[in-house]
Amino acid sequence: MTRISSLLTATAIGVVLLSGAALADTSGKKIALSNNYAGNSWRQAMLKSWDTVTKKAVADGVVAAADPFTTGENQATEQAAQIQNLILQGYDAIVINAASPTALNGAVKEACDAGIIVVSFDGVVNEPCAWRIAVDFKQMGAVQLDYLAEKIPAGGNLLEIRGLAGVFVDDEIHAGIEQGVAKHTQFKIAGSVHGDWTQEVAQKAVAGILPSLPEIAAVVTQGGDGYGAAEAFKAAGRPTPLIIMGNRQDELQWWKEQKDANGYETMSVSIAPGVSTLAFWVAQQILDGKEVPKDLVVPFLRIDQDTLEANLATTEKGGVANVEYSLEDAQKVIAGK
Amino acid sequence: MNTVAAPTRSPLARFATRPWIWSFIGALAVWVATIVFTGGKGAGEILSVALTFSSFFVIVGVGQMFVITTGPGNVDLSIPANIALSGALAMILMDGSNGMILAGLVAAVLCGVAIGCFNYILIRTLQIPPIIATLSASFIIQSIAIAYGRGLKIKPPPLLTDLVQAHILSVPLLALFVLALSVGLAFVLNRTLYGRAVTAVGQNPRAAELAGISVGRTRFLTYVLSAALAGLCGAMLAAFSGGASLNMGEEYLLASIAVVVIGGSSVAGGDSNVPGIWGASLFMYLLVTMLNTFGVGAGVRLVATGVIIIAVITIAGGKSSGRG
Structure with a gap:
């Protein structure tokens, strides 16, 4: 029952959004990705997914900008400094894959105080003002x-x-x-x-x-x-x-x-590296004024004997099996589905 | 254990004054402890596997040892990035074909040589301290590896994989190859003009310069040697593990320095030895194997690793300072 009703709600929201009026609300907003590490295939795929999905979102006028930033050394201090820079650069939302669950709290709090929406995923932060897209x-x-x-x-x-x-x-x-x-x-x-x-x-x-x-x-x-x-x-x-x-x-x-x-x-x-795109849509939804719970859970990607070939075919050589999330997927996750 | 301070004449006691002997004693002790725990099960296999994996440590360790020998502050931190790039380059060039093995290996070594030259240009021309220079070079190299390799896992040529995984009378062929290589490098260090120059520069660059040794040229050759060896290691490692990956060199940063120190070479430079690199590499690998076999938790494992390494260095270091 609740499953069906929440699905219906999600669909309804989706229909309203797709009709255009609500989308315009975030067309002037700028979202940044703060990423702490890029040195393995999972992170490479994560950045690539971000690039694919957000480029399209920018071209479609959903948001004004969605720029990725990666620190060189996988250091919390370096990422904290990076977040401070992003605050100064006037982003409306910062999506973070954090080097540490606690060490960035100061910088995250500064961002929240400046009225910036902070969404953390994969490597989440425990500062209460931020949203968390955690993996079980x-x-x-x-x-x-x-x-x-x-x-x-x-x-x-x-x-x-x-x-x-x-x-x-x-x-x-x-x-x-x-x-x-x-x-x-x-x-x-x-x-x-x-x-x-x-x-x-x-x-x-x-x-x-x-x-x-x-x-x-x-x-x-x-x-x-x-x-x-x-x-x-x-x-x-x-x-x-x-x-x-x-x-x-x-x-x-x-x-x-x-x-x-x-x-x-x-x-x-x-976990599909495309979870970065889920975080992007969640940030967009929050900017759009949607009510979003602070703690969300990402579904993981499971491959079985019968889905092996299909997944292998879509997985890039040297990469990780991936899913890129859509706005509708994000709404389902927000609805707790 | 009592301190063995008195000068003794028996060959055994002379042997005990070698700074590298402690790393072998450590490796042996750890191996015996493992075997006792398993009740003699897998004694030979453990040793054989240890020889294989130690070979990779030895290749980069010897290169790092030459760099460290040239004096305080000299260290090559670009090794992990070098391994990632050279390994990817070798695999892409070989493209799984047996005919291209030699070309791929040469390319990996040349890639290392280029990285070594680049490191030295930063150090010498731009006057950047080696730690900073090689670290920043490693960012650039790693970025090239990311852009060029894209984490592409190209399978190595089957012949090369067979070679690096082959055994002769259950001794890994790879270990024999690296043994020959290290004997050659030990000869270079102890018996050639260049090798003596490396030690002289490490002990006192000013005195070496006055004695007619070109300090700059010696250091240049040393950084190139270290990087070339890391390049070779990258190709071998990729061949051994079924393809190159971006982070396969990561653990070789600290390991390359650790084996130099545990092997009884002086961190301050000017005093080093090749056998110790083998002893230390075997010790490091067998230590992790022992703790894994004992099934101790990660926390205890890390503490134990730290404590045992400090113990070995203290014992070995005490010896060398005793010799004056």
């Missing part, structure tokens, strides 16, 4: 175990590849995986390494721990590490377990090759 990372860990319980009912030993130690995202996904293991007790984590979301690092760490491990039924991951894990198993001459993938093109490509060769089955889950 815990759920991202938990769904892996749910999938495994269905695929390997007998259970077995798991190898967990974690992300960058000390980072919030790593702790959250890990907590989700622990939760999943507690729920599906037939699985046991036999070993755990940090792969830093990088294939080369994951390959190296897995190669090191493999000789000391018993037979591994499956590898649970955080994305960006599945292909490296597969290479390490191959190099060690061990049978390839079920490795959960993280939507990277090299991972999907490898999965496709295995699927064609021996019917290999797995699933892949991660």
